[in-house]
Amino acid sequence: MLSAIIFAVAIIRSFFPPERTRKILSYKRQYAGNIIAALLGIVTPFCSCSAVPVFIGFVEAGIPLGVTFSFLISSPMVNEVALILLWGMFGSGIALIYIATGLLVAIFSGLVIGKLKMEKYVE
DSSP: HHHHHHHHHHHHHHOOOOOOOOOOOOOTTTHHHHHHHHHHHHHHHHOOOHHHHHHHHHHHHHOHHHHHHHHHHHHHHHHHHHHHHHHHHOHHHHHHHHHHHHHHHHHHHHHHHHHHTTTGGGO
16 A cells, blocks of 8 residues: 555656645745645545655655644544544534544644754754
């Protein structure tokens, strides 16, 4: 599965260059990039082991570290399968709380990491 996802990401990167990704996720507004990255993390059906190559690609593209961590945190945290199960078992209210909590944790964590200016420590 990991090989298939890395292959798919390589194909996507050939059609969606890093400069375009950086332009979308590196907004002038402070919180917009974190929110978009967290939302992108929700819709990508990756586990944490396959979200890391996407994270590395974001770092190589020059996307701010806080924004990339918003993606990396929300991708495995807000799982589509868990969302569907929660919706079916407990209703829409619990499922929406699950999404909102995952988004808030990812956005807040990305903002904190962005404020720490840790880019020099990432290789």
